[in-house]
Amino acid sequence: MGTRxxxxxxxxxxxxxVKLALEDEGWQVNEASNGEDAxxxxxxxxxxxxxxxxxxxxxxxxxxxxxxxxxxxxxxxMVTARDDTHDVVAGLEAGADDYLTKxxxxxxxxxxxxxxxxxxxxxxxxxxxxxxGDLEIIPxxxxxxxxxxxxxxxxxxxxxxxxxxxxPGRVFSREVLLERVWGYDYFGDGRLVDVHVRRLRTKIESDxxxxxxVVTVRGLGYKLQP
Amino acid sequence: MSAAVETQNEAEPHSPRMGLRNRxxxxxxxxxxxxxxxxxxxxxxxxxxxxxxVRESTGIGLAGxxxxxxxxxxxxxxxxxxxxxxDLSTPIGSIALLKVNGEWLLxxxxxxxxxxxxxxxxxxxDQGTPHQxxxxxxxxxxxxxxxPLPDADAVYIEAVPLDDIEETxxxxxxxxxxxxxxxxxxxAALGVWAASRVLSPLDEIxxxxxxxxxxxxxxxLIDEGDRDLHRLTTSFNFMATSLQERIERDARFASxxxxxxxxxxxxxxASVEVLSNQRANMPERAQTALELLETDLDRFEQLxxxxxxxxxxxxxxxxxxxxxxxxxxxxxQAIRLTGTETPITxxxxxxxxxxxxxxxxxxxxxxxxxxxxxxxxxxxxxLHIAVHDDEIEFAIIDxxxxxxxxERLAIFDRFSRGLEGGRRGAGTGVGLGLALVAEHINLHxxxxxxxxxxxxxxxxxxxxxxxxxxx
Numbered sequence: 001m002g003t004r005x006x007x008x009x010x011x012x013x014x015x016x017x018v019k020l021a022l023e024d025e026g027w028q029v030n031e032a033s034n035g036e037d038a039x040x041x042x043x044x045x046x047x048x049x050x051x052x053x054x055x056x057x058x059x060x061x062x063x064x065x066x067x068x069x070x071x072x073x074x075x076x077x078m079v080t081a082r083d084d085t086h087d088v089v090a091g092l093e094a095g096a097d098d099y100l101t102k103x104x105x106x107x108x109x110x111x112x113x114x115x116x117x118x119x120x121x122x123x124x125x126x127x128x129x130x131x132x133g134d135l136e137i138i139p140x141x142x143x144x145x146x147x148x149x150x151x152x153x154x155x156x157x158x159x160x161x162x163x164x165x166x167x168p169g170r171v172f173s174r175e176v177l178l179e180r181v182w183g184y185d186y187f188g189d190g191r192l193v194d195v196h197v198r199r200l201r202t203k204i205e206s207d208x209x210x211x212x213x214v215v216t217v218r219g220l221g222y223k224l225q226p
Numbered sequence: 227m228s229a230a231v232e233t234q235n236e237a238e239p240h241s242p243r244m245g246l247r248n249r250x251x252x253x254x255x256x257x258x259x260x261x262x263x264x265x266x267x268x269x270x271x272x273x274x275x276x277x278x279x280v281r282e283s284t285g286i287g288l289a290g291x292x293x294x295x296x297x298x299x300x301x302x303x304x305x306x307x308x309x310x311x312x313d314l315s316t317p318i319g320s321i322a323l324l325k326v327n328g329e330w331l332l333x334x335x336x337x338x339x340x341x342x343x344x345x346x347x348x349x350x351x352d353q354g355t356p357h358q359x360x361x362x363x364x365x366x367x368x369x370x371x372x373x374p375l376p377d378a379d380a381v382y383i384e385a386v387p388l389d390d391i392e393e394t395x396x397x398x399x400x401x402x403x404x405x406x407x408x409x410x411x412x413x414a415a416l417g418v419w420a421a422s423r424v425l426s427p428l429d430e431i432x433x434x435x436x437x438x439x440x441x442x443x444x445x446x447l448i449d450e451g452d453r454d455l456h457r458l459t460t461s462f463n464f465m466a467t468s469l470q471e472r473i474e475r476d477a478r479f480a481s482x483x484x485x486x487x488x489x490x491x492x493x494x495x496a497s498v499e500v501l502s503n504q505r506a507n508m509p510e511r512a513q514t515a516l517e518l519l520e521t522d523l524d525r526f527e528q529l530x531x532x533x534x535x536x537x538x539x540x541x542x543x544x545x546x547x548x549x550x551x552x553x554x555x556x557x558x559q560a561i562r563l564t565g566t567e568t569p570i571t572x573x574x575x576x577x578x579x580x581x582x583x584x585x586x587x588x589x590x591x592x593x594x595x596x597x598x599x600x601x602x603x604x605x606x607x608x609l610h611i612a613v614h615d616d617e618i619e620f621a622i623i624d625x626x627x628x629x630x631x632x633e634r635l636a637i638f639d640r641f642s643r644g645l646e647g648g649r650r651g652a653g654t655g656v657g658l659g660l661a662l663v664a665e666h667i668n669l670h671x672x673x674x675x676x677x678x679x680x681x682x683x684x685x686x687x688x689x690x691x692x693x694x695x696x697x
Contacts, residue, residue, distance in 0.1 A: 011492075011493075013493045014489060014493050014496070017492070017493045017496035017497045017500065018492075018496045020496065020497070020500045021497075021499045021500050021503075024499070024500055024503045055485065081485040081488040081489055081492070082484050084481060085545065085547075101488075102488040102489065102491070102492040103488055103491035103492040103494070103495040103496075103527060104495070105495060105499060106495075106496050106499050107499065174549065175551075185559075186555075186556075186559040187559065187563065187585065187589060189586075190547070190549055191547070219550050
């Protein structure tokens with residue numbers, strides 16, 4: 001069983017061309033032409049990665065993303081053909097893990113998908129347990145506990161948290177986090193980090209406005225308070 | 227139009243007219259000055275004539291009575307004119323003069339002598355008519371009243387000093403002048419207050435306009451219910467709303483165009499990749515065609531990106547995404563992205579310098595300048611970094627033919643292709659590269675220009691300077 005990708009795109013020609021290119025890369029591809037079909041298809045046959053175009057007829061890409069997030073931690077890549085910075089941030093806040101701007105090279109998309117499916121380095125290094133006050137991370141089981149409660153993090157949020165936790169107190173620049181968590185080179189978009197940190201805080205902090213665990217170091221980046 | 231706007235922006239207007247604020251203050255001051263001068267003048271004149279009239283009539287009355295008295299007493303046998311004169315009761319300060327038998331007798335005459343009597347007065351008295359005159363002797367003004375005493379063949383004159391009136395008038399004058407000065411000062415203060423009251427809506431409008439110009443399109447004036455300002459407020463807000471709608475419409479249009487252009491490009495890009503995966507199975511002719519397709523698709527994508535980018539600048543929806551990074555490492559990465567091996571050199575103090583800027587835009591600037599050198603000068607020979615205070619300078623130097631002085635500004639215009647214009651090849655761009663460089667650098671409040679090489683050799687030197695160096 002190969003890795004299955006669900007592409008949600010209303011333009012049939014784009015859908016077909018992308019499907020052909022992705023299949024050439026060795027992925028299995030499911031297709032949906034609108035949001036409703038995408039949700040039905042995902043429930044029938046869950047995918048490993050979902051690719052969602054923002055502009056969809058009926059329920060839009062953001063909404064599809066939010067609905068998927070309620071039931072799954074599957075990696076989601078948003079696709080936008082517009083430049084509005086608003087689209088990018090809104091997509092990430094709706095729960096997307098990464099984004100691409102049309103027209104992208106399918107090879108670039110494949111690289112993104114591979115990065116999203118990677119396991120965290122801590123997991124690979126066999127770190128089994130980390131705890132910071134009421135926050136407990138169990139990398140090998142992919143679980144995070146806040147007190148007695150188990151938190152539902154997406155794969156990317158989890159990798160981001162584990163990366164920060166791998167060196168408590170050390171400041172990670174956006175560039176380093178982009179490279180280690182998303183596999184981006186030097187010119188990755190720092191907003192990916194910022195929005196993910198924001199999302200992470202709403203889950204692991206009791207007061208997201210005054211974070212106790214993931215702290216911003218102005219002009220430098222982020223660190224996990226030991 | 228833009229030229230006119232720019233000249234207006236050049237600080238203070240240099241017209242000789244005063245500012246509105248000063249004009250309002252001036253009107254208040256001039257009004258107060260005129261009014262208080264007029265009032266002071268009228269008050270002074272009235273008081274003066276009033277005082278003089280009273281003093282004149284009393285002086286004349288008293289002198290007349292004395293003259294009659296002297297006349298009666300002189301007619302008595304063996305009258306002693308001197309004694310008569312001494313016995314006279316004259317008001318304090320007044321001087322009585324009596325001419326009997328051609329000889330002047332004076333009473334209390336320290337300051338007014340018979341020689342001080344005006345000739346006209348004497349002439350009138352010689353005619354036998356009483357006469358009065360007002361004139362100054364030394365510094366003191368006198369009312370001089372003369373009566374002929376024909377029965378005794380004598381002349382009686384009284385000189386009444388008016389200096390006390392003068393003093394009163396002087397103090398009155400000072401008081402009036404002081405009053406006028408205070409009034410003028412008060413008017414000036416009132417003018418300042420009124421001007422600031424009247425002009426405060428203008429200040430608000432000015433601030434609102436500046437905020438809109440700065441990009442805060444939601445700025446509106448608050449209608450405070452002032453009927454006189456209502457129209458101005460309404461039209462200003464209407465203007466702001468129209469402007470906002472227009473910009474939003476333009477932005478929406480740019481966004482739609484962006485979608486419409488990128489969608490087919492997406493299909494093309496994915497399809498070409500599928501084709502190129504099958505390259506090995508293709509006949510040679512098809513491979514050649516595929517290569518052409520790939521190259522021109524890249525070119526077309528770049529053109530669309532550049533056009534969309536420049537239209538975003540036109541619509542005004544671009545914003546910097548600043549971050550801090552180490553400049554040498556950044557340039558290394560930016561050069562790596564261009565796929566060239568352009569050597570990097572830098573001054574000693576550049577090492578370790580952190581800069582705050584929009585990394586992606588700055589990388590585009592460097593890429594476009596390196597591309598430009600590749601197209602027109604056979605490639606960049608070096609990229610040199612220098613730092614001056616808080617400004618960082620990137621110089622891209624090439625060994626090409628250089629840019630003639632007449633074209634050094636024009637090459638930053640859109641679709642300008644310099645000397646090589648018209649020649650197209652696989653590597654030829656679309657002439658937006660340098661225009662975008664200028665836009666990106668403008669957004670950073672920096673500058674870009676092209677000059678000769680400093681070492682005097684053939685070639686050009688493109689210099690980009692932006693602020694934001696931290697250390």
